[in-house]
Amino acid sequence: MKFFADTADIAEIRDLAATGLLDGVTTNPSLVAKSGRSSFVELIADICEVVDGPVSAEVAAIDFETMLKEGRHLAQIAPNVAVKVPLTPAGLKVCRTLANEGTMVNVTLCFSAAQAILAAKAGAAFVSPFVGRLDDIGQNGLNLIAEIVEIYNQYPAFTTEVLVASVRNPIHVVESARMGAHVATMPPAVIRSLANHPLTDKGLSQFVADWQKTGQDILSQELPKRG
Ligand code: E4P
Numbered sequence: 298m299k300f301f302a303d304t305a306d307i308a309e310i311r312d313l314a315a316t317g318l319l320d321g322v323t324t325n326p327s328l329v330a331k332s333g334r335s336s337f338v339e340l341i342a343d344i345c346e347v348v349d350g351p352v353s354a355e356v357a358a359i360d361f362e363t364m365l366k367e368g369r370h371l372a373q374i375a376p377n378v379a380v381k382v383p384l385t386p387a388g389l390k391v392c393r394t395l396a397n398e399g400t401m402v403n404v405t406l407c408f409s410a411a412q413a414i415l416a417a418k419a420g421a422a423f424v425s426p427f428v429g430r431l432d433d434i435g436q437n438g439l440n441l442i443a444e445i446v447e448i449y450n451q452y453p454a455f456t457t458e459v460l461v462a463s464v465r466n467p468i469h470v471v472e473s474a475r476m477g478a479h480v481a482t483m484p485p486a487v488i489r490s491l492a493n494h495p496l497t498d499k500g501l502s503q504f505v506a507d508w509q510k511t512g513q514d515i516l517s518q519e520l521p522k523r524g
Contacts, residue, residue, distance in 0.1 A: 301482035305332040309485045321350035323482040345375035355381035372400040379403045389419040396420030410444040417455040427463035
């Protein structure tokens with residue numbers, strides 16, 4: 298499973314990229330507004346310098362002509378830009394046009410399996426089903442991931458990757474991985490929380506304490522000459 302960071306905070310992205318665990322980044326207009334950056338294009342260019350994998354940059358317009366112009370503009374920032382378009386009839390038309398031009402497209406705001414089928418047929422590189430927002434309205438977001446993965450698996454001609462979005466906790470990540478979803482995009486805090494386990498902390502404290510009792514220091518010990 299690939300891990301994308303769901304943030305437009307360049308400091309967070311740099312920090313996560315340094316871990317070697319980051320495969321891409323997703324942004325959306327709300328995250329860009331939160332970043333406080335005044336040039337969206339420069340922000341995406343900065344992110345693309347830090348991360349080699351796909352960096353989603355979302356169009357702002359909702360009509361076909363302007364979305365297409367914005368998508369073509371954003372696609373020129375760097376080869377790893379994935380233009381993000383909403384799952385609307387106009388967005389799907391933009392998706393098909395950009396995909397035919399060789400641009401990666403992430404179709405976002407997907408809330409049903411029917412919509413995900415359309416995204417695949419439109420040639421999307423990624424479809425973004427929002428699990429957390431479905432949970433918020435009393436539905437089970439993970440059921441949608443299961444449905445989409447099952448459907449896509451029936452059609453090898455569908456090359457669209459399932460990008461699990463609106464992820465709120467490690468259970469969303471683990472269950473999506475069990476289903477075979479290709480990507481999870483997560484807020485930085487969720488990525489970091491994946492490493493947490495109280496027994497890891499407890500075990501480590503014990504090992505540190507026991508090691509101190511040995512009075513040894515690994516780096517000061519000479520390597521044995523063998524053979
Ligand atoms: C990512 O591409 C989506 O825009 C994002 O995951 C939405 O997350 P939210 O529902 O927490 O805003």
